[in-house]
Every structure is written in C-alpha cells, then in structure tokens.
Amino acid sequence: MLPEEILHLICPMHLLLEPSGHIRQAGPTLHKISPDPLEGARFLEVFEVFRPRAVTCMKQLLQTEGRKIRLRLRGGVRTQLYGVLVANGQGGAVVNLSFGIHVMSAVRDYALTSSDFAPTDLAVEMLYLVEAKSAAMDASRNLNTRLQGAMVAAEERAFTDTLTGLRNRRALDAVLERFKRGREPFALMHIDLDFFKQVNDTLGHAAGDLVLRHVARIMTDVIRKDDTAVRVGGDEFLIVFGGLMRSERLGEIAADLIDRIEEPVSYDGRECRVSASIGIATASSGIDNPDELLEQADMALYASKRAGRAQFRFFGEAPAEGGPAQMAGK
Structure with missing residues (x-):
C-alpha cells in the first residue's frame, strides 16, 4: 500500500x-x-x-x-x-x-x-476553461451592452434636432407612419414664429438660437408624454397629438403656447420678442396619407398669418366676420 x-x-x-x-x-x-x-x-x-x-x-x-x-x-x-x-x-x-x-x-x-x-485531474483544467469561457461571455455581454447603448444613442441622435433637443423631420415621418398603419386618430399643430427674423437680423444668430431653445422648452412643458414636438426647420415647429382631442382643448393649448412664446427672452441685456401663428388639423378616424394632414395644418397656419399673426386657426374653419375665426385672446 x-x-x-x-x-x-x-x-x-x-x-x-x-x-x-x-x-x-x-x-x-x-x-x-x-x-x-x-x-x-x-x-x-x-x-x-x-x-x-x-x-x-x-x-x-x-x-x-x-x-x-x-x-x-x-x-x-x-x-x-x-x-x-x-x-x-x-x-x-x-x-x-x-x-x-x-x-x-x-x-x-x-x-x-x-x-x-x-x-493530473482534468477537472482542474475544465474549471479553468469554464472560468475562461465565463469571463469571455461576460466580456461579450458587456461589449454587446455597450454596442446596444451606442446604437440606441446613435438612433436617438438621428431622430433629434441638435439645437433644440426636439424631434426632427425624420422622427416626424416615423411617427406619422405609425399613425397611418394603426389608423389612429391624431391632430397636428403647425407653429411658425412671428418676428423671428427681426431677432436674428438685429441681435444675431446666437440670440435666435436662444429663442428657439426657449420655444422648444415651452412646447415640451405643454405637451403630454405620448405627444411629439418636432422642429421642422428654421423657426417652424410641429406638434403631433395622439388620440382624440376636443377642438376646445386644442385651442386652449394653442392659446397657451402663443401667450408663453410672447413672453420676452433676455439676451445680452436686451429683450428678444417673438410671437407665433398656429394652424391646426385633425384626423378623427385615421388617415391614409399623412401628407394630406400636414398640408391642411399648413393651410390653417397661413390663414392665421394672413389674418394678422399671433393667433391660431383650424383647417376648414370659416373666418369670423371682420377677422380670423380664433384670435387666442388677441
């Protein structure tokens, strides 16, 4: 032995x-x-x-x-x-x-x-192999997590307006396509800033950028979690409201936006004053062509512009006698 x-x-x-x-x-x-x-x-x-x-x-x-x-x-x-x-x-x-x-x-x-x-027990080598595999799997998972995070961040950047942090036109197209596929009711609010060019021309583009970011924050405060605020370009914005909303409620939101946008913003010791004209269009039972609703909101916006600015109009709404149909308290 x-x-x-x-x-x-x-x-x-x-x-x-x-x-x-x-x-x-x-x-x-x-x-x-x-x-x-x-x-x-x-x-x-x-x-x-x-x-x-x-x-x-x-x-x-x-x-x-x-x-x-x-x-x-x-x-x-x-x-x-x-x-x-x-x-x-x-x-x-x-x-x-x-x-x-x-x-x-x-x-x-x-x-x-x-x-x-x-x-000489192979179990020891097997344990080392298992530990090495586990470490490799952990590293792979961490790498995949980082890659996924990078992809999400890249996608977020691709759908975000860099100046204001709002959604951009690409994101708007995706949102409208979703409503089209789901035949869901929604409303569009097309917003164009009044007197913005004067701010840019008088105080410079830095002042204009300040105003645009200020307006973006106002929109973010006003909309609901599932709504989408978009900077279309320049001083034009769109808000997409999902679901059925009463015209009265949409009018209240538009009036509130105009009132808050008209509050002056200070830049380098000087006041920046702008206002907003708004056009509203609704699709109560979904729509086959989102561009049609965009065009309707655009037409309502220019009706507001022609009526004197700093007000909102609904598409298809007849103008009131002696002025626009909705004056938003102006």
Whole structure:
C-alpha cells in the first residue's frame, strides 16, 4: 500500500476500508466536504450507494470491484459522487471517488480550489476553461451592452434636432407612419414664429438660437408624454397629438403656447420678442396619407398669418366676420 502522504497527493478523494467496512483513512478533500469525521465510521453509514442498488453490506460492496459506483454523503450537501473500488487482498479495499459532471456545483458548494484535486485531474483544467469561457461571455455581454447603448444613442441622435433637443423631420415621418398603419386618430399643430427674423437680423444668430431653445422648452412643458414636438426647420415647429382631442382643448393649448412664446427672452441685456401663428388639423378616424394632414395644418397656419399673426386657426374653419375665426385672446 502506498504511503499516506502519496495517497493524499495523487488521490485526495480516496478511502481505505477495513474488512469490517470501517474507514481507516480518508483523503483531505473528503474531509473538506464531509460534515462529520470519517476515520472510524462505517462506510455505508457515511455514504449511500444507490447504484448498484443492492449494496447494503461490506460483502456486497466488495463485489462491485472494478465497476463504477454512484453514491452520495448521507449528511450535508448531498452532491452525487462517482467511485471505483479495488480490494487490497486483506479483506479490505481502496475506494477512489470523484465528482464527475457535478464538479462545478461541488466547487461552489464546498469552496474547493485546485489544491483539492489531484494534479493530473482534468477537472482542474475544465474549471479553468469554464472560468475562461465565463469571463469571455461576460466580456461579450458587456461589449454587446455597450454596442446596444451606442446604437440606441446613435438612433436617438438621428431622430433629434441638435439645437433644440426636439424631434426632427425624420422622427416626424416615423411617427406619422405609425399613425397611418394603426389608423389612429391624431391632430397636428403647425407653429411658425412671428418676428423671428427681426431677432436674428438685429441681435444675431446666437440670440435666435436662444429663442428657439426657449420655444422648444415651452412646447415640451405643454405637451403630454405620448405627444411629439418636432422642429421642422428654421423657426417652424410641429406638434403631433395622439388620440382624440376636443377642438376646445386644442385651442386652449394653442392659446397657451402663443401667450408663453410672447413672453420676452433676455439676451445680452436686451429683450428678444417673438410671437407665433398656429394652424391646426385633425384626423378623427385615421388617415391614409399623412401628407394630406400636414398640408391642411399648413393651410390653417397661413390663414392665421394672413389674418394678422399671433393667433391660431383650424383647417376648414370659416373666418369670423371682420377677422380670423380664433384670435387666442388677441
């Protein structure tokens, strides 16, 4: 029989059994996973052999010599073990065990390290490969997350007006296409700033940019979460209101926008004053051609411009006697 220290090194999960079935010696890894002392205990009281099923005594255990047996500890974590028994010619036996395919759960459950396995055990290399694969998978997931974030950010930039932070024309086309496919009711509000050119010509483009950002913030404050505010270009804006909305409510929003836009903005110690003309068009039961509704909102906008500016009009609304149909309190 090999000396104890050699057995501990090359077979850290071995057991030396007396003819009586008692454990005379156990490898260090088995001591680590067993909740109870092993030396002196009966093998079949510490371990449950469930394949072959008929092993209930030392005699039957010795009859499994050279065959793979499956067993588990009766106490503690009941990790499945694999083993092979070799008789020692003196009525006793040597049993060498391993975790087999359950090595990963054993490492986790018992906090095992490479020193708990034989130097030639392929389980150690498998653990390194699993760790390397896990690290590679983590790196891949992190990379995919970053790429996805970059794609989302790029898409967001592609649909955003860089000056105001509102949606741009590309985003508007996508929103209108969605309403077209869903045959959903919606309303358009076309907004054009009055007297904006004078601000640009008098105070410069920096002042004009300040006004545009100010107007964008007003629109963001006024609209609902699911509505879309768009800078079409220059000093023109569109708001898309999803769902059915009463004309009275749309008129209230338009009037509020005009009032707030007319509040002066300070730039370099000077006041920037603009107003807004607004045209409104609605599609109560969806629309096949969104461009048609855009044209209607555009026509209503220019009706407001012709009527004196700083007011709103609905498409198809007859002008009131002596002036526009809606004066927004002007």
